[in-house]
Amino acid sequence: MKRRRAGATFSRRTVDQPELPLAGAPKGPADHGVGPEQAAKLAIARRAKPGAPPGHVRLILTLELRLALAERLSAEAIRSGKNLEAIVIDMLEAGAKQ
Secondary structure, rough: OOOOOOHHHHHHOOOOOOOOOOOOOOOOOOOOOHHHHHHHHHHHHHOOOOOOOOOOOOOOOOOOOOHHHHHHHHHHHHHHHHHHHHHHHHHHHHHHHH
């Protein structure tokens, strides 16, 4: 006995079913009239969890760094007695102030 593949009968076009376009319509900016600050607040509200100190959030990031940079940052953390995350946070804060 020959078995039919599931869905084989549905692959044929019928007259009463219109053909769907292959590509979607080009999308505009995703902000829908919301400013960058408001969009940032929404994004962090979705992604971050409340942090231990008040006014902080826990935001999980995965960084893919060059080995040499990771070793340099780790050495800096060891010299200063901080962990690697604290070094990266300090760098981000310094960059955000500029």
